[in-house]
Amino acid sequence: MSWNQDLFKRTLDFAAKAHGTQQVPGSGFPYVVHLVKVATEVLRVADGTFDLDFAMQCALLHDSVEDAGVAVVTLRQAFGDRVAEGVSALTKDDALPKAERMADSLRRVRGQPKEVWLVKLADRITNLEPAPAHWSAEKRAGYRVEAQAIADALGESNAALAARIREKIASYT
Ligand code: NI
Numbered sequence: 001m002s003w004n005q006d007l008f009k010r011t012l013d014f015a016a017k018a019h020g021t022q023q024v025p026g027s028g029f030p031y032v033v034h035l036v037k038v039a040t041e042v043l044r045v046a047d048g049t050f051d052l053d054f055a056m057q058c059a060l061l062h063d064s065v066e067d068a069g070v071a072v073v074t075l076r077q078a079f080g081d082r083v084a085e086g087v088s089a090l091t092k093d094d095a096l097p098k099a100e101r102m103a104d105s106l107r108r109v110r111g112q113p114k115e116v117w118l119v120k121l122a123d124r125i126t127n128l129e130p131a132p133a134h135w136s137a138e139k140r141a142g143y144r145v146e147a148q149a150i151a152d153a154l155g156e157s158n159a160a161l162a163a164r165i166r167e168k169i170a171s172y173t
Pocket of ligand 1: 034038062063123
């Protein structure tokens with residue numbers, strides 16, 4: 001299993017710095033906790049069939065453009081084209097109407113290497129924790145439908161993550 005710990009550390013430091021004092025909504029945890037949870041969902045299914053270093057980079061950086069305002073060109077300079085393009089695909093296009101953003105992102109993720117698919121699945125698995133108390137039943141239902149769309153679009157990339165997202169959807173409240 002390929003594992004470059006120095007690359008992981010450099011990427012984690014970059015992501016932690018980019019997200020700064022941002023917190024995981026509703027939890028009070030530093031944002032980097034979310035990033036590490038996503039990375040370890042992917043790490044858990046590492047089986048030698050994908051590039052683990054690349055997957056870890058995409059996991060740690062997946063929200064750096066959408067939620068921390070890092071420019072894609074900055075990612076390109078720091079981590080190269082492949083990572084910049086993967087993170088771009090994982091970033092919703094806020095020029096589109098809100099209702100179209102997830103489908104558009106999923107289309108772009110499907111045009112990327114498998115590692116990017118795994119990160120999207122891992123992100124939603126991580127986020128399928130009990131919804132914040134202030135969320136309406138309608139909002140929860142919408143989140144669940146969206147999770148199912150992610151599972152349907154990307155599940156074929158990894159059987160273990162597909163099973164895990166289905167399990168999380170079934171128990172989501
Ligand atoms: Ni995320």
